[in-house]
Amino acid sequence: MKILGLGHSHIVAVAKGCYELQHKGATIGGKAFSSTFVYLYDPQIMPTLVEGADGPLINPRLAEIVAKEDAIAGLLSVGGNEHIAMSVVQPREPIDFVLGEDPDLPLSERASIVPEAAIRETMREKMASTLATLSALRRATPVPLFCLEPPPPLPDARVLAYPKEFFRKAVDRAKLSSELFRYKMWRVQSALYRKVCAKEKIEFVSVPERFISAPGVLAEAAWGADASHANPLFGEAMVRKAIETMDARLAADLEK
16 A cells, blocks of 8 residues: 655655654554655656646656556645745735635735735746646546645744745845735635645645644744745644545445
């Protein structure tokens, strides 16, 4: 019994977390499992998408790997940092928006308020390759797929501790967006993930609430080694949550 993981930078924490679960004797449907993880930035399988007659397809070499592994399920951690790229720095004239899913969240008093739709469509453009990859992976295999929600943004202290991830030179503290704004952008990104998952019949695995600290940043226990990634504890929790869904599906199938 095998799990196949596919993704970009966030897949590292997921893989380490999954290996830890296996070491602890975790099971799926009462049976031990193994796992293989594929980094989508591997030059041998790039570009991830190629143009097919009916739209984008995954790279033929990647398709071979997916077929060869013969996994019972796939864990996907595709993209995930688009919200950071769009939100960590505010423009000269700061902006904010009302998040439709949580309209009572505070607004910045010094920002211009823009429609959420404008934010969402800009985010959709930024995520075009990510969303297309999820759809192409769905077409490439019939096995259950689980899209793992990326971690929420890290707090100011982490961004300022690792400025070279986002800034060419010294950090201009005045341009750094608020933690709450970054959280809203993460929520917009997650909504786009959810939408494509619903369309493609991919299970969306959300971040456990215990890993989200006020006002919407990644809890310290889950911080990775930089300002944009989580650690194996976070990865383990996400894999465990996906396995719980797998177990529920297996149990339901047995009752039929």
